[in-house]
Amino acid sequence: MKSNIKTLIHIIPFVLTMVFLPQACSKWTDTERDILENQEGLKRRIPYLEAESMEDLTLDLQEYFKNIKEYRETRHVKGFGWFGNWTGKGDNPQNYLKALPDSVDFVSLWGCRGNLTPEQKKDLKFFQEVKSGKAILCWIIQDLGDQLTPIGRDALDYWVEEKGKGVFEDGVRAYASAICDSIEKYNLDGFDIDYEPGYGHSGTLASGQEISPNGNRNMQIFIETLSERLRPAGRMLVMDGQPDLLSSETSKLVDHYIYQAYWESRTSYVLSKINHPHLSDWEEKTIITVEFEQTWKTGGITHYRSTVRPELNREPGTQILDYATLNLPSGKRIGGIGTFHMEYDYANINREEAENRPYHWLRKALYFGNQVYPIEK
Numbered sequence: 001m002k003s004n005i006k007t008l009i010h011i012i013p014f015v016l017t018m019v020f021l022p023q024a025c026s027k028w029t030d031t032e033r034d035i036l037e038n039q040e041g042l043k044r045r046i047p048y049l050e051a052e053s054m055e056d057l058t059l060d061l062q063e064y065f066k067n068i069k070e071y072r073e074t075r076h077v078k079g080f081g082w083f084g085n086w087t088g089k090g091d092n093p094q095n096y097l098k099a100l101p102d103s104v105d106f107v108s109l110w111g112c113r114g115n116l117t118p119e120q121k122k123d124l125k126f127f128q129e130v131k132s133g134k135a136i137l138c139w140i141i142q143d144l145g146d147q148l149t150p151i152g153r154d155a156l157d158y159w160v161e162e163k164g165k166g167v168f169e170d171g172v173r174a175y176a177s178a179i180c181d182s183i184e185k186y187n188l189d190g191f192d193i194d195y196e197p198g199y200g201h202s203g204t205l206a207s208g209q210e211i212s213p214n215g216n217r218n219m220q221i222f223i224e225t226l227s228e229r230l231r232p233a234g235r236m237l238v239m240d241g242q243p244d245l246l247s248s249e250t251s252k253l254v255d256h257y258i259y260q261a262y263w264e265s266r267t268s269y270v271l272s273k274i275n276h277p278h279l280s281d282w283e284e285k286t287i288i289t290v291e292f293e294q295t296w297k298t299g300g301i302t303h304y305r306s307t308v309r310p311e312l313n314r315e316p317g318t319q320i321l322d323y324a325t326l327n328l329p330s331g332k333r334i335g336g337i338g339t340f341h342m343e344y345d346y347a348n349i350n351r352e353e354a355e356n357r358p359y360h361w362l363r364k365a366l367y368f369g370n371q372v373y374p375i376e377k
Contacts, residue, residue: 049096052122054130068102069132077324077333077369079104079362080258080287081342082138084111088123093358094346097127097135101359103366106236108138108192110341113147114182121186128189136236137183138192141222143203144171148178156204172205172218176225183235190236191226192258195219198242212247220250227253240289244276251279256335262291267307267322275329283328287336290320292361296344299361309373317361324369333375337365 046056054062085095086109093099097107114137116124127133139147145155156171164171179191197206209216211223223237223246230237231253239246240258251257257279264270274286290300299317306312306322315321326334339345339362348360357363369375 049091049093049098051098051130052126057130065102065130065132072105072132075375077366077375078106078287078336079366080256080289080336080338081107081362082110082289082338082340083107083135083343084341085343086112086123087119088117088121089119094343097123097133098131099346099358100127100131100133100342101363101366102131103363103370104133104342105336106134106136106189107342108136108238108240109188110138112137113139114186114188116186124187128187134189134236136190136192136238137179137188138194138240140194140196140201141219142197142201142206144168144205144218145175146205148175148182169218169221172221173225176222177229180226180229183230184233188235190230190238190255193223193226193237193239194241195239195243195245196241197245201241208245210247211245211250215247216245223250223253231255238287243279246279248278248280251282254285256285256287257282258287258289258338260291260340261288261323262340263301265301265303266305267326270323270326271328283330283332284335286328286334287338288323288326288334289338289340290323292339292344293341295319296339296341296348296361299348299365317364320361320365321368324365325373331376333369337369 051057054065057065079101081104083097083100086097087095088097089095100107124135127135143155145159149155149158159171159175160166160168163174182188183191195201195206197208202208205219205222207216207219211219213220227237236255237253238256238258239254241260243251243254243257243259246254246257257274257276259274261270261273264273270288274288276282279285295301299321300319304319304322306318308327309322309325312318312321312325320337320339323334323337328334342359342362345361346358349356349358350360
């Protein structure tokens with residue numbers, strides 16, 4: 001991998017805006033007025049939010065995104081987030097996957113249950129094929145049939161009696177298969193199991209028991225069914241909330257453990273939350289996240305203090321910067337970082353930079369994690 005790719009991700013996360021739109025334009029949907037370098041071969045000049053494929057990009061941008069695809073395969077602190085308010089239409093880039101920083105590897109679509117609109121399908125395709133990003137479904141798993149039980153139907157009657165022929169475990173398999181059917185139908189990249197029985201979301205599937213054949217067997221079957229359908233097809237299966245409830249064996253069926261480390265106020269508290277060596281490959285697969293629904297302006301809670309890199313305590317956004325540069329007990333760097341309602345960060349435009357780039361906190365944190373404090377090879 002070329003050594004300058006990580007730098008490019010920091011410097012040019014919205015390089016397309018500079019190519020497709022002159023600085024005088026007030027909206028991303030304005031048409032280009034001048035022919036810029038390397039655009040002569042394009043059939044027409046296309047505003048950024050209207051671009052649908054590689055063919056709509058200049059040759060240098062096509063090469064840039066090919067390098068981004070290679071970068072995805074290298075060891076780095078991954079960029080993640082729960083992305084809400086997604087429409088893929090209008091003149092507000094905040095509602096587009098394609099407007100996310102190039103340093104974001106994958107997102108969970110918050111509030112999306114499938115049934116994608118034509119605009120969302122186009123935006124998703126661009127995000128996947130041009131930016132090499134992945135977008136996965138996500139919702140809280142509490143009871144059998146959550147989010148997919150037909151309106152007006154009783155969940156147990158529909159999933160157990162009708163789909164499972166009276167056998168609860170077969171109803172669980174049918175439910176997991178229905179999730180996979182939606183993912184395949186809309187060409188999404190996997191599923192994020194939001195599992196929080198210890199935070200008020202227990203039910204017929206979610207409990208505080210260990211997820212194993214001899215513990216919470218129903219959840220075990222749910223995960224097995226998802227993993228068997230998704231992962232051989234190159235799709236992802238991740239768990240957020242309480243992945244520590246996975247047994248060692250079951251954790252092998254999951255690609256990432258995502259922790260909602262929203263209100264921990266110092267590094268040692270975060271390490272205590274995520275330190276679960278019984279999980280398979282726990283350090284490489286662990287992602288920690290910051291709450292941006294309330295703290296997007298400040299890059300996390302303002303009273304957070306890093307106990308490992310005290311120099312960060314002088315930086316705004318200490319919480320998310322500490323997470324991105326966190327080394328685990330073995331010396332390995334954290335697998336990734338993310339934010340909840342990542343799209344709120346769009347408004348954090350650093351106006352001291354010539355490009356006025358949005359998503360300031362997430363971009364800066366990933367730059368710190370991969371450049372300022374690079375991963376040791």
